Amino acid sequence: xxxxxxxxxxxxxxxxxxxxxxxxxxxxxxxxxxxxxxxxxxxxxxxxxxxxxxxxxxxxxxxxxxxxxxxxxxxxxxxxxxxxxxxxxxxxxxxxxxxxxxxxxxxxxxxxxxxxxxxxxxxxxxxxxxxxxxxxxxxxxxxxxxxxxxxxxxxxxxxxxxxxxxxxxxxxxxxxxxxxx
Amino acid sequence: xxxxxxxxxxxxxxxxxxxxxxxxxxxxxxxxxxxxxxxxxxxxxxxxxxxxxxxxxxxxxxxxxxxxxxxxxxxxxxxxxxxxxxxxxxxxxxxxxxxxxxxxxxxxxxxxxxxxxxxxxxxxxxxxxxxxxxxxxxxxxxxxxxxxxxxxxxxxxxxxxxxxxxxxxxxxxxxxxxxxx
DNA sequence: GCCGTATCTCTCAACGCTGAAATAACTTCG
DNA sequence: CGAAGTTATTTCAGCGTTGAGAGATACGGC
Numbered sequence: 001x002x003x004x005x006x007x008x009x010x011x012x013x014x015x016x017x018x019x020x021x022x023x024x025x026x027x028x029x030x031x032x033x034x035x036x037x038x039x040x041x042x043x044x045x046x047x048x049x050x051x052x053x054x055x056x057x058x059x060x061x062x063x064x065x066x067x068x069x070x071x072x073x074x075x076x077x078x079x080x081x082x083x084x085x086x087x088x089x090x091x092x093x094x095x096x097x098x099x100x101x102x103x104x105x106x107x108x109x110x111x112x113x114x115x116x117x118x119x120x121x122x123x124x125x126x127x128x129x130x131x132x133x134x135x136x137x138x139x140x141x142x143x144x145x146x147x148x149x150x151x152x153x154x155x156x157x158x159x160x161x162x163x164x165x166x167x168x169x170x171x172x173x174x175x176x177x178x179x180x181x
Numbered sequence: 182x183x184x185x186x187x188x189x190x191x192x193x194x195x196x197x198x199x200x201x202x203x204x205x206x207x208x209x210x211x212x213x214x215x216x217x218x219x220x221x222x223x224x225x226x227x228x229x230x231x232x233x234x235x236x237x238x239x240x241x242x243x244x245x246x247x248x249x250x251x252x253x254x255x256x257x258x259x260x261x262x263x264x265x266x267x268x269x270x271x272x273x274x275x276x277x278x279x280x281x282x283x284x285x286x287x288x289x290x291x292x293x294x295x296x297x298x299x300x301x302x303x304x305x306x307x308x309x310x311x312x313x314x315x316x317x318x319x320x321x322x323x324x325x326x327x328x329x330x331x332x333x334x335x336x337x338x339x340x341x342x343x344x345x346x347x348x349x350x351x352x353x354x355x356x357x358x359x360x361x362x
Numbered sequence: 363g364c365c366g367t368a369t370c371t372c373t374c375a376a377c378g379c380t381g382a383a384a385t386a387a388c389t390t391c392g
Numbered sequence: 393c394g395a396a397g398t399t400a401t402t403t404c405a406g407c408g409t410t411g412a413g414a415g416a417t418a419c420g421g422c
């Protein structure tokens with residue numbers, strides 16, 4: 001919008017992304033929506049997330065996993081030996097509901113990557129543990145996954161990466177996302 | 182991790198978010214994964230997106246819409262009169278597959294918010310148009326939606342918002358997200 | 363005019379999530 | 393002890409997405 005009105009030859013116009021076009025359309029159709037900066041920022045975060053998720057998927061697929069399944073295996077792995085947590089703890093570490101976690105565990109159990117056993121001290125509770133094949137798989141997958149993430153971000157200068165990570169941390173803190181468990 | 186080793190009294194330690202804890206766990210369990218900065222940045226973008234989406238949902242629900250449904254209505258509205266596009270164009274503007282768009286259109290049509298009619302010039306094609314109730318609804322919803330987005334981001338200083346938006350634009354350009362249609 | 367290729371939309375099974383509620387077991391406290 | 397409240401896990405209908413591909417139509421070149 002405003003780029004086209006910039007004095008010629010003074011500065012290279014900043015490159016535009018899909019969100020610039022989207023907000024330009026809104027500005028034209030609904031000029032009464034006078035502040036679209038929030039919409040633009042949120043739109044960029046959502047689009048970036050969606051694109052990044054799509055670029056990660058092939059690595060999981062190559063290891064026979066869904067994104068959601070890797071999420072559970074990785075949480076158990078990160079927790080350290082004996083790689084065992086309860087479904088409740090997995091719900092807290094994830095961003096999904098308890099029903100979704102049950103569903104993930106059912107599938108992982110069928111594949112033999114985790115096992116459920118009763119909690120000795122609390123008969124309501126269950127303990128979910130990585131099996132030996134599950135541990136092997138997640139250890140191999142995370143390696144490829146991290147390498148893939150680095151490859152994906154290689155196109156963005158390290159300075160931008162630091163800047164983004166720090167500003168996003170402040171956003172997450174503002175949104176209350178300060179605890180993993 | 183490194184915050185705890187900072188010289189005392191020199192600077193307030195930066196506040197930590199869930200991703201800092203997550204990467205700290207990986208660093209402890211898998212010290213061989215030596216560069217976790219890409220994982221941290223991508224993790225922050227994904228968590229932020231998930232949290233923001235959850236905070237938007239109530240506005241759509243209050244207007245009787247799903248997030249995905251609003252997405253279609255908004256795309257038609259932004260396109261300008263006569264608020265008509267083909268399913269193919271909607272697929273390009275969205276971040277989902279053609280099957281998902283068909284599904285969205287089926288539901289919106291059942292609700293009477295859009296209508297499908299054959300394209301006069303191409304018998305393979307369909308033209309999807311906002312109905313009058315659809316136009317009313319999206320015009321009301323987008324107003325509440327934008328106000329909600331501003332409320333959600335109010336906790337983040339304007340300087341951070343600009344910084345983030347600009348850096349994310351560079352990321353999106355690097356990821357090839359330069360065209361909306 | 364015809365053929366191969368490209369395009370447009372839709373279908374369908376498998377997967378995945380939510381929100382609400384059911385079930386069972388623990389805990390607190392009078 | 394026993395009722396009331398809390399916690400842990402699962403269930404289920406409704407919604408939503410992907411990925412592969414089917415079916416119909418359009419188009420470019422010979």
